[in-house]
Every structure is written in structure tokens, then in C-alpha cells.
Amino acid sequence: MSSPTIAMNDRPVYLLPGWLNSDPDHWQSEWERRHGDVRVEQNDWEWPRRGDWMARLDEVLQNDARLDATPALLVAHSLGCQLVASWAQHSAHTARVAGALLVAPPDTEREDMPPQLHNWQPIRRPRLPFPAIVVASSDDPFCRPERAAGMAADWGAEFMIAGALGHLNTASGLGAWPEGRALLKRLAD
Template sequence: MPHMPTDFDYLIQPGWNDSPAGHWQSHWQQQLGARRPQPASWQLPQLDDWVDALRAELAACRRPAIVVAHSLGCVALAHYSARFGGAGVAAALLVAPADVERAGAPAPLLDFAPLPNSRLPFPARVVASDDDPFCRIERAQMLADAWGAPLSVLPGAGHINAASGHARWDEGFAELAILKEGVQVPTCAA
């Protein structure tokens, strides 16, 4: 992993059912010394609860945070931003966003619909796969465009999780480095 400056805090925002020890987000959390929100339930997600947990964790950060979100966590962050203007977020890496509006979306995800489609008030990058079963690449492009974020497409990467062979996903740190190039380092007022 490349050296990551400490000008920011890092926050890992998992998706539905959390990110277990074998998931790249858990690996990254250790590598980055990141925080992780703790909603009441990862298995029965409720939008308000997830947004409140994210807000509380961001408020506990000492510096603006770079949020690394996966799947339903990307949607939770977009809702947070729509409600609170992205307070506390310096930038976000949005990996494999879940399309909660797709036909056949599991019932526990429906509370997160409709998908926020307003521009995010902080720099962001979307990373998606061209064969993600939970979000067609055309939909990922629409979300990236709406959120004002460039899209990186990983060919044949599935849902970019442990099940698709992304247990550590060290290659993803390159996406994080690209994101950070466009982020202003916070400065103290004189």
C-alpha cells in the first residue's frame, strides 16, 4: 500500500450485511486506521439509522474524512450528503454502488430508494464492474454522472467483494490515490 498522508481521517462505510474480515474493506480499515459506523442492524438496514450512524461517526472524526463506501454504503452516503450537505466529508471513493431501484431488489434495500441523484458536494470517484449483478454498468454511469464523479470500470470484477475475488483489493489503493489528488488539504484559519 502506498503511504497515505494523515491530513484526513478515513471512514469505511460497508453495505448490506457489513464487510466481514475477509472483505477488502476490513483489510483497508486496518491499513488506514479507519473508523466504521455502527448502525443498529447491518442485516435489516433502515435508511435513517444508517444515515444517523454515518453522521455520528463523521462527527467523531478529528479531521475531514475520506469515506470509502461499498454497495449500499454508497447509497447511504449519497442520502447523507443530500440531507446534511456532506458535512465532514473531504472526499469519497464509491465502490460497486447498489442499484436499490432495480427490478427484483431485495426487500431490505427498498428503504434506500429512490437513489439520490444530486451532485455530491465533495470530490468523489465511482468504481464499478461491467458485470456487477447488483448494478448494471449503464446504471453505474448514470449515478456517477448525477453525483459529479468520474467512473472507473473494472472488467469482470463482479460486485468487487470477497465473493468476486477481491479479499484484499490492494489495486484499489490506486483509485484512492487518484481521488486524493483532487482533494484540498484542510488548513487552519489564521
């Protein structure tokens, strides 16, 4: 794996896409191209297994020796938010993370969850051991705002509503999403 480009006040930035990965027009892909942020690749984007995704994130963070001195920032979208919460509950390496931007966390406890995501129940809710900001949409089809607010509260994260922007993905028309980048900068500072 190549070393991440230094970004955000010399902090490496790792992108954690959700189920099915982030397509080329997604803001995460745009950040990867524009800022050199590094996408954490998973072995199976279609049938994501929580334990496998957690192990992969742990492996990536352990293998970046720079994180001993300069912890990284995590930028999660959708199921990537649930990955951060699950990983943080079990990993011995959470000190390698300075903060997390958690965008559009899905409610994986909904009755209409696709079968591919059933192993992401229950939602892990312990307080995160690093600062975090949860950004939700008022009309996200995968999570009601009050459910997202509840997750943020349990995780000890700041909570923000971005407006009526769906799942805060490509269909939301965010482009490079400078507002999200400003929130990440706030975490970096």
C-alpha cells in the first residue's frame, strides 16, 4: 500500500466508504483525487462483513508508522460510520486516530435493511475515544434525523443537519463538498 499524502495539518486522511463503495462522482472520490486522501479498500463491497471491515481498518492504521506521532483523520460515509463505531469499540489502536467525520450514518436496525447488511446489527453505540462530527440529512432515506442524532449523542459526537440532501452521496449533487472539507479542517485543528 502506498503512503498517504500528508493532509489537514500534516494528518493523513483515510476515507471509509459505505456499502458498495463510493462511485467516481462521490465527494469521497473527489477528495481522493483533489487532496490525496486514501480510500480504505475492502475485500467485499457487496456483502460487507463487520468483522472483516474492522480487521482491514485496523491493519491499515497499524501499517502506517507515521501515525505513531501524527494520528489520522477518518472520513466515513454511510456504512463507514458504523465501521468506525464498531472498530473503535474493539481496537487497541484507537490512539492512531485524531478524529472522525461521520457522514450519513445508516440505521442498520431498520426492518427493511437489505440482507447483505444484517450482520451490522446491533449498532455499536459506545462513546468514541476521539472527537467526531456526525453530519446527517433531514431526508436521508436510510436514517431518520432523530436516529442519527441518537447515534451522535451515544458516540459523544457533535451533530449537524446538512439540510434536505438525501443520503449525502453522488445523487445529492455535492461535488467536492467544500462544507464537509471545512468540517474536517475543524477536526484537524
